[in-house]
Amino acid sequence: MRVLAVGAHPDDIEFLCAGTLLKFRNRGDEIFTAVLCNGDKGHYEIGPEELARIRRLEAEEAAKSEKATLVSVGAFPDLEVYADSESRRKVVEIVRQAKPDLILTHHPDDYMCDHSTTGRLVIDASFAASLPNYRTESPHTKSIPPLYFMDALAAVNFQPTDYVDISEFIEEKGKALLCHQSQYRWLLDHDGVDYVDFMKKHSAFRGVQCGVKYAEAFQRYAVWGRIRPGCWLP
Numbered sequence: 001m002r003v004l005a006v007g008a009h010p011d012d013i014e015f016l017c018a019g020t021l022l023k024f025r026n027r028g029d030e031i032f033t034a035v036l037c038n039g040d041k042g043h044y045e046i047g048p049e050e051l052a053r054i055r056r057l058e059a060e061e062a063a064k065s066e067k068a069t070l071v072s073v074g075a076f077p078d079l080e081v082y083a084d085s086e087s088r089r090k091v092v093e094i095v096r097q098a099k100p101d102l103i104l105t106h107h108p109d110d111y112m113c114d115h116s117t118t119g120r121l122v123i124d125a126s127f128a129a130s131l132p133n134y135r136t137e138s139p140h141t142k143s144i145p146p147l148y149f150m151d152a153l154a155a156v157n158f159q160p161t162d163y164v165d166i167s168e169f170i171e172e173k174g175k176a177l178l179c180h181q182s183q184y185r186w187l188l189d190h191d192g193v194d195y196v197d198f199m200k201k202h203s204a205f206r207g208v209q210c211g212v213k214y215a216e217a218f219q220r221y222a223v224w225g226r227i228r229p230g231c232w233l234p
């Protein structure tokens with residue numbers, strides 16, 4: 001199976017669904033990732049151009065650690081991705097390059113605009129990608145894939161429908177998250193938040209809910225055309 005995860009910022013995938021991606025990969029599935037924003041606003045001291053450059057490298061390193069193919073990173077500056085026709089076309093091309101059987105992305109009601117817009121764009125683009133008359137560089141996909149929304153940060157206001165036991169992959173997930181050193185250092189120095197510890201607490205909380213040590217939570221996008229029999233998560 002081909003699995004595509006689309007995050008708003010360079011570290012979102014590692015925080016919210018990398019355990020599941022590692023589990024998919026471990027059973028032989030192909031992993032594709034895409035990051036829509038370049039992360040250029042995520043620091044108080046490093047300027048936007050330099051930060052975007054650093055965060056691209058960090059995203060590449062994280063994808064490498066997951067043995068994922070990074071299809072696209074940073075097509076939009078932070079806080080400048082909109083659910084308009086030009087952006088949809090870019091995301092359609094991302095979907096067509098990955099040709100996913102399953103998509104993971106943010107919920108359209110997530111906590112900030114880059115996340116919610118990413119969710120909206122991926123829903124619309126993965127539908128449009130299947131239509132031959134909607135033209136981009138790559139050919140159209142064969143079907144509209146099932147889609148699951150990733151958890152919200154700190155699990156706030158997110159009602160899961162499905163859980164993935166990631167206990168076996170929690171250390172590897174932590175290492176993937178640590179690839180985002182600029183964010184790790186920034187949050188630690190300025191907010192006193194240890195990012196990896198935060199992620200582990202979050203995963204442990206979801207684990208408590210489903211009776212395992214560490215878990216990731218998802219919500220199925222249950223609309224006509226996206227529903228398949230059974231659970232498609234590992």
Ligand SMILES: [Zn+2]
Pocket residue numbers: 008009012115
């Ligand atoms: Zn984010």
